Amino acid sequence: MAPAPEAPGISHEGETTPHNNFSNVEATNKSRVTIIGSGNWGSVAAKLIASNTLKLSSFHDEVRMWVYEETLPDGEKLTDVINKTNENAKYLLGIKLGKNVVADPDLENAVKEANMVVFVTPHQFVEGICKRLTGKMKSDVKAISLIKGMEVKPEGPCMISRLISQQLGINCCVLMGANIANEIAMEKFSEATIGYRENRAIAEKWVQLFNTPYFIVTAVQDVEGVELCGTLKNVVAIAAGYVDGLGMGNNTKAAIMRLGLREMKAFSKLLFSSVEDSTFFESCGVADLITTCLGGRNRKVAEAFAKNRGKRSFDELEAEMLQGQKLQGVSTAREVYEVLNHRGWLELFPLFATVHEISIGRLPPSAIVNYNEPKAVLISSKL
Ligand SMILES: NC(=O)c1ccc[n+]([C@@H]2O[C@H](COP(=O)([O-])OP(=O)(O)OC[C@H]3O[C@@H](n4cnc5c(N)ncnc54)[C@H](O)[C@@H]3O)[C@@H](O)[C@H]2O)c1
Known part of the structure; x- marks a missing residue:
């Protein structure tokens, strides 16, 4: 059958x-x-x-x-x-x-x-x-x-x-x-x-x-450009938090964001010549920088750090304020500082360098608006 x-x-x-x-x-x-x-x-x-x-x-x-x-x-x-x-x-x-x-x-x-x-x-x-x-x-x-x-x-x-x-x-x-x-x-x-x-x-x-x-x-x-934007803006957000903690106002914060964006671009292009200018105008660039400097955990904890005039460490504030979430900006600032130091670029990136030096207590939070930057101006005009 x-x-x-x-x-x-x-x-x-x-x-x-x-x-x-x-x-x-x-x-x-x-x-x-x-x-x-x-x-x-x-x-x-x-x-x-x-x-x-x-x-x-x-x-x-x-x-x-x-x-x-x-x-x-x-x-x-x-x-x-x-x-x-x-x-x-x-x-x-x-x-x-x-x-x-x-x-x-x-x-x-x-x-x-x-x-x-x-x-x-x-x-x-x-x-x-x-x-x-x-x-x-x-x-x-x-x-x-x-x-x-x-x-x-x-x-x-x-x-x-x-x-x-x-x-x-x-x-x-x-x-x-x-x-x-x-x-x-x-x-x-x-x-x-x-x-x-x-x-x-x-x-x-x-x-x-x-x-x-x-x-x-x-x-x-532009993998490197996108990734460096996302990484470096956390360092600028720490600077924005210091400005907020010191009650310096919106003009100062806008200035810090502009200086920070300039250092982000110069640093990225020095590390990778392939990085495109246009990437800084994508969401990963200027938009992420703005949102992170207005909201976000890096800004918030840095604000508390500056309000306490650096008397409480970032580790302590992170544990108290973030309930297990991790702060990225402080460790990134340290890593960027190591690169700058190693390559002899510290003077070219005063904002990045100052963020780190404040976070480890070498400088007071008020130093965030207290640097001169002739070489930084020079380099950013070339990159
Ligand atoms: N949260 C945001 O708004 C946001 C936005 C964009 C990008 N990011 C990025 O996303 C990434 C992850 O951040 P998130 O906000 O999801 O995490 P989170 O900071 O909220 O949480 C920390 C995470 O780390 C885990 N963890 C703790 N110890 C660990 C260990 N030893 N090994 C592995 N994991 C461990 C925890 O379980 C938890 O999942 C970060 O690089 C951050 O910068 C976050």
């Missing part, structure tokens, strides 16, 4: 019908996304991405989020709370991440199936994370870094995207912009910039993954 006809798409003992073949091809072509980091911005990134993977057929619905495990005051594990309530109770309270976000405390497990990996931890943890990930990911995985900061090595400064690329041997774009996480969590309109090296198609895939009607993403071919 002839076998009963099968329903379309149902396989029979390992055989696949054409319909099933198509589904398999489609399934294997779908990209799986993992987010490494689950702080304030990491959680908002998860929300943005999860809303898009549900809509776009080229992505698997599920978004995995690696959580640096913590025990909350009530004794519960943060991962369990996220998976139970769909909210990050510590870093983004009151915002639903999307039911397709799965928190995972096991780093290796979180990345093993991923085709696209989003790095979004405070920068001081990246190197250790990359060491743990070496040889644990698919060979063709693509990465993007949302991390602001740099590593200073004896051989020179190393941007975080470069560190990820080199340690893991993978392509790494960056996403930066005027993006205070809590505002995007509430779906208030903002913009961001993706920086890519050569492969426009990869950048476009990242744009698809992040772009929403309230989060508009543009891609530019």
Whole structure:
């Protein structure tokens, strides 16, 4: 007797019908996304991405989020709370991440199936994370870094995207912009910039993954320019916080922002001649500088530091004011200072140098408006 006809798409003992073949091809072509980091911005990134993977057929619905495990005051594990309530109770309270976000405390497990990996931890943890990930990911995985900061090595400064690329041997774009996480969590309109090296198609895939009607993403071919903008503006935000703490007013703050932008551009172009002027006019440039100097945690903690006339350290204020969130500007100022010192550029970047010297107590906060800058003027007119 002839076998009963099968329903379309149902396989029979390992055989696949054409319909099933198509589904398999489609399934294997779908990209799986993992987010490494689950702080304030990491959680908002998860929300943005999860809303898009549900809509776009080229992505698997599920978004995995690696959580640096913590025990909350009530004794519960943060991962369990996220998976139970769909909210990050510590870093983004009151915002639903999307039911397709799965928190995972096991780093290796979180990345093993991923085709696209989003790095979004405070920068001081990246190197250790990359060491743990070496040889644990698919060979063709693509990465993007949302991390602001740099590593200073004896051989020179190393941007975080470069560190990820080199340690893991993978392509790494960056996403930066005027993006205070809590505002995007509430779906208030903002913009961001993706920086890519050569492969426009990869950048476009990242744009698809992040772009929403309230989060508009543009891609530019300038990884270093985009990343340096995102990194260096935190140093200027510390300066803006000193100005606020001293009650100096808006004109002074605007002056500090202009001087800071000039040093951002000069420093970036001295480090990487490929950096484009136009990048400073993208969201990652002037827009991020403005939002960080008006709001943001770096400005806020630096304001408290200046109000206390430097009598309480940044470490103390960070622990008291940020509840586990990390301050980036002070460590970036130190790293930038090391580069300036090492290369003999201290006099060329008086604002950057002064921010660091105030943060370590070598100068009073009032020194932020008290420097002369003849060489800085000279260099910025050339770059
Ligand atoms: N929050 C923002 O508004 C914002 C916006 C744009 C970019 N960023 C950047 O995003 C990056 C991540 O910031 P965030 O706001 O998501 O984090 P966060 O400062 O809110 O939280 C700190 C995170 O670090 C984790 N952590 C603590 N110790 C760790 C360890 N030893 N190893 C690994 N992780 C550890 C914590 O679990 C937590 O997830 C930073 O580079 C930041 O500059 C933040």
